[in-house]
Amino acid sequence: MIMDFDRLVSAVQTNCDIADARYAGELSLCTYLLEMREFYRWQRGIGLAEQTGRAEVGNWITEREALWETLDAADLLPLPVDGGMFDPFDTAAINAALAPHGLVYGAGLGRFGKPQFYLGQLARAEKRAEVEVLVAGREYARDLSAPPAVLRGATVHLRMESLERWLWEKFEVWAVRKPEGAIKATLTAYGFDVDPAPALKRMAAAESETLILHELGEYEAGRRLGVGWDVLRAETGDRRAELVLRAMRDNLADCLVTLPTLLQRGAAASIHFWFSAFDGLRREIFPALTSAYVPWCNGSPQALEAAVESGRAHWLAQCRRALALFRARSEDSAICIAALSDDATARL
Numbered sequence: 001m002i003m004d005f006d007r008l009v010s011a012v013q014t015n016c017d018i019a020d021a022r023y024a025g026e027l028s029l030c031t032y033l034l035e036m037r038e039f040y041r042w043q044r045g046i047g048l049a050e051q052t053g054r055a056e057v058g059n060w061i062t063e064r065e066a067l068w069e070t071l072d073a074a075d076l077l078p079l080p081v082d083g084g085m086f087d088p089f090d091t092a093a094i095n096a097a098l099a100p101h102g103l104v105y106g107a108g109l110g111r112f113g114k115p116q117f118y119l120g121q122l123a124r125a126e127k128r129a130e131v132e133v134l135v136a137g138r139e140y141a142r143d144l145s146a147p148p149a150v151l152r153g154a155t156v157h158l159r160m161e162s163l164e165r166w167l168w169e170k171f172e173v174w175a176v177r178k179p180e181g182a183i184k185a186t187l188t189a190y191g192f193d194v195d196p197a198p199a200l201k202r203m204a205a206a207e208s209e210t211l212i213l214h215e216l217g218e219y220e221a222g223r224r225l226g227v228g229w230d231v232l233r234a235e236t237g238d239r240r241a242e243l244v245l246r247a248m249r250d251n252l253a254d255c256l257v258t259l260p261t262l263l264q265r266g267a268a269a270s271i272h273f274w275f276s277a278f279d280g281l282r283r284e285i286f287p288a289l290t291s292a293y294v295p296w297c298n299g300s301p302q303a304l305e306a307a308v309e310s311g312r313a314h315w316l317a318q319c320r321r322a323l324a325l326f327r328a329r330s331e332d333s334a335i336c337i338a339a340l341s342d343d344a345t346a347r348l
Contacts, residue, residue: 004080005101009140011077012105012119015088016143018076021068023114024144036061038165039144048168049197076115079105088117091152095134099125104136106157108150111246112239116150118142123160130154131219133212137161149211151222156215163211164204170276171196182275182293189269203273210270213261217253225249225319232326238334244341245322247281251289252315259308263301271296285347286311307348314348321346 024032037052040060046052078085081097094105104122109115120136127133133156139146148163149156171192174183187193190203222229229249236242254274262270275293283290289311292303322340326333340346 004082007080009119011079012088012117012141014071014074015076015115015117016141017067018071018074019115019117020144021071021074023112024068026112034169035144036064038146038169042139042142042146042161042165048165048200091155098122104134104157106134106136106150106152106159108152110145110147110150112242114145116143116145116147118146118157118159118162120159120161128156128212128216131156131216133158135160135208149208149215151215151218154219156212156219158208158212158215160204160208163208164200167203167207168200171200182272182278185272185297186269186276189272207270207273210258210262210267210274213258214250214253217255217257218249220256221249221252221316221319224252224316225323228323228327229319232323236326236334236337238338240338240341241334243281244285244338245319247285247341248315248318248322250282251286251311252319255308255311255315259304263305263308281341285341288348311348318346 027035037057040046040057041048041050041052044060076088079088079094080086081094084097086094086097089107091105091107094107098105099122102122103119104125105117105119107115107117118136118139119141120139123135123137125132125134131154136157136159139159139161142162146159146162146165148166149158151157170183171187174187178184186203187199190206191199192203233242233245236245258274259271262274275290278289288307289304292307295302296304318340322337325336329336
């Protein structure tokens with residue numbers, strides 16, 4: 001293990017706490033409480049199926065918020081690795097130094113510009129054409145929001161511990177009322193109705209591939225949209241516009257890689273899983289895909305295949321439309337981009 005491991009963990013976790021101190025208050029109350037409960041479980045090492053007391057969690061949240069108050073104006077810390085000090089966003093250099101020690105590190109900007117960091121055990125590394133995939137197992141430091149997979153440049157970070165926690169939350173939500181639909185089909189396919197614990201392991205192992213495919217789709221979308229897209233995302237300055245941009249690019253990524261690959265492989269459980277997570281604005285602006293899911297479930301894939309093919313061209317055109325709006329109307333481009341979600345011609 002790396003010589004200054006404890007110092008490294010402390011520095012990464014401090015940076016996570018600083019980012020949370022600045023941005024956690026911008027979450028909706030429901031999202032905040034759900035993420036805090038999950039974060040509490042992770043920090044205390046509580047098993048996914050174990051119950052947590054409301055009072056205990058409430059006291060921990062109070063303590064956490066008090067800590068954040070002391071960090072709100074703090075500067076991010078450099079990271080100590082093998083006797084050197086690294087900028088916390090210099091992920092390439094940090095990972096080059098950490099890889100021999102079996103560790104992996106991730107840093108970048110998430111939704112609405114929130115800095116995100118994590119440090120974990122390096123489970124494996126692989127190449128998918130030009131893209132490197134780094135798979136993390138146990139996590140030693142993380143922030144409140146822990147995305148299971150992200151694309152940073154030409155590197156996919158897949159976090160298996162965070163993936164399992166995310167999947168377990170989906171199962172817990174479903175188990176309250178057990179509604180019909182894609183989530184039930186997914187959970188049944190992996191045997192959650194028989195024994196949830198091993199089913200979770202099977203599902204995480206299989207659906208990690210679906211997450212990788214989405215990030216590969218993000219990479220392909222980036223190649224088509226060019227560096228102007230990153231400038232647009234960075235300078236939009238409007239939350240609704242950013243949500244619209246994310247939704248359109250997510251739909252493009254999945255029509256480019258995720259769904260065509262799953263359909264070609266005949267990966268039924270993974271297609272159900274994908275639709276179980278197809279929600280929010282992505283779903284709202286792409287009703288043709290939701291409509292095509294029903295006949296696919298009944299053994300007729302043609303409508304879904306056609307919707308994916310149409311989506312490939314449509315979402316590329318809409319992303320380029322957003323870029324054109326940004327370049328032509330810089331002062332009010334965010335308003336125009338945000339309005340695309342209500343524009344019938346921008347939907348499919």
